[in-house]
Amino acid sequence: MGETFDWLTSSEQWSGPAGIPARLVEHIWYSALGVVIAALIAFPAGLLIGHTGRGSLAANSASNFWRALPTLGLVILVFRIEPLSIWPVIVALVVIAIPPILLNTEVGIRGIDPGIRDAARGMGMTGWQALWRVEVPLAMPLILAGLRSATGQVIATATIAAFVGLGGLGRFIIDGYSVRDIGEISGGAVVVALLALTVEGVFALLQRSLGPKEGRRRPRRVSGPAVQPEEVHA
């Protein structure tokens, strides 16, 4: 415990390219890249599948398979494809982030009372208008939950990716481990944990302010996954 505290408070950790702030920024940058790119792919796909109802089985089976893939293994594999660039690892992060966003968006859109969709069309909205003005706002809680879950997994995978040379906060843990510096290992773990908790907190606030009030009735499903369908850790 003491070594961790010493490490965290020693000034040299707070400056330079290998310091805490630098690594923190790197970590946030990689994670943000991963999530944003994944969202750009998964969000429209989820909307499409949820709205038309087609492709749901394929999406679900595929994600089942992805869940079984160990993230460390994935990171190592992609690194071997192109060892001198970080892009394969970013691709791995994107791949990890897609399932939660895709599935949550799909379930969110699909779970909307068909009566609401009907009413929107009846009021004269086109399919697109109904989608953006009515369905997406209603599905917002689940979509945000998917983003939240994806971000958590990406942050965690980016930490692990330090093993294959990626920067970020995982470096402290991996490098610390190789020289058996307990302060560095634990210190790194503490900072990563704090980052993850802060991001989670931001999302929680976002969900509270953006999500619509629970006015609509959710169709009851007695069998099947109870809450967020994709809550797998990385």
Add this chain to the structure above:
Amino acid sequence: MNWGWLDRNLDTVLEDLSEHIQIALVSLLLGCLIAFPIGLIAYRWRAAYGPLLAITQVLYTVPSLALFVLLINAVGIGQTPVIIGLTIYSLVILVRNLVEGLRAVPPDVIDAATAMGFRQTRRLFAVELPIALPAVVAGLRLACVSNISLVSVGALIGTGGLGQLFIHGFQIDNPIEIWTGIVVTIALALALDLLIVGGGRLLTPWTRAVR
């Protein structure tokens, strides 16, 4: 490609496999054992559910590698920190699925059961829990697959399991070893998933009833 490697190192692979299974399943089991009473308490006392969820959510948010490291500080190296970490993760998923599954029991079914003369405990075990079973099974699947993936992460800080294979394979540039590790991990996850799904279906014949 060094195919011969596989023949020569089958023992190691199997050893890693059994260690992997051990850690993953022990955590899952512990998670179940602890999640059950906690879930029931959260279901009965609504006031407890919010805070409980908040606490478990906080623990769940900490990335696995970081959590394992912090746990090592507390309990030392070896399998224990990973088991504790994975138990916590499993707990979170299982408690939530159990409570939501119980809450999804149609209120008129509970009303009818009470009116027929069921006492609360008997009603819980004979009516509410069985109906909530599919949700619990879904949670078990999630937790199981998650655990199997995360045991590999533990290998980064010295715990056993199939992760050893890809780490070692990476370090000495032996693709066969890496691929073996990955394929066996995936196969294990899918096999256990199938087992849980199958078991779940056996226990819930009414969900498969066709009109």
Add this chain to the structure above:
Amino acid sequence: MITLHDVTKRYPDGTVAVGNLSLEMPSGEITVLLGSSGCGKTTTLRMINRLIEPTSGRIDLDGKDVGAVPVHELRRGIGYVIQQSGLFPHRTVAENIGVVPKLLGWDRKRQRARALELIELVGLDQNMADRFPSQLSGGQQQRVGVARALAADPPVLLMDEPFGAVDPVRRGALQHEFKRLQRDLGKTVVFVTHDVDEAVLLGDRIAIMEQGGVVAQFGPPEALLAQPASDFVAEFIGGTRGIKLLSLRPAHAVPYVELGAGGMQGWTVRTDDGGRPAAWVRPGAPDVPVEAVRPDGTLRDLLDSAIASPARAAVRVDEQGVLLGAVPFDTLEDHLPQPARTTAEA
């Protein structure tokens, strides 16, 4: 007999769902609690099996205070049927019916035998025994609900709008079948509904309730229809009180005449090979379909048949549907009930 002594249910926020209600529900009869939503009829029902505990007052079941018996014992002796049936989705039809017997400790064979017996009693096929509720239609589920309530042969049946969720076409069949069933079983039934026609059809006695569980009138259906005690009762029953009253008189009490060769006003009834009426016929005119009335029909059915007939006469048949004769309009008129006294004179 179920007796309510000055029963009140007041909620913490001050609302009085039921206020000082005293009512006597005779054994072996169907007592209907009739009223619009929120009037306290369901609350009253649920106080009998203590799903809701009264704030004050006493409810006696055959002389014994229901509050004095352990609640689980009490409930195992009372059948309970609700609108959504509340069938256990994870149990088969037979297992659902066997729930209370199982609670009472019956052995499996006895449970199963009883379940099969009741499945037949409520008009379902025996091969439904091992199906799950999700495989049944709404009407079938409700029948199972009734069977389940009857399984342990309780003397009392509490029913809360049990046929409300069934489509109107099938609801009629369920209502008539239940009425027939009750004739054989003779249970003490408390039946909650907001449907006046259902109340008139099924009730031996009807209690019309206003807000707060206040009984505006309590009596047999004829009394409510012929002599509504207040404007509220008259309004609730609605505009067709007179015609509703007709449905309480049995058709077999009205004499018919055999159709001679001359027929009535030139019209005769053509029958098929089995002697069942097919149509009203007259040379030179198109055939008119016949509305035939059986012995268990009502005066209302006779009136309907007569209005639909070109000869202004109702057609009577026997239980097998074979033509018996016709009832001319004059005869019907003689059998109409006396007009109601106005409330001012009462």
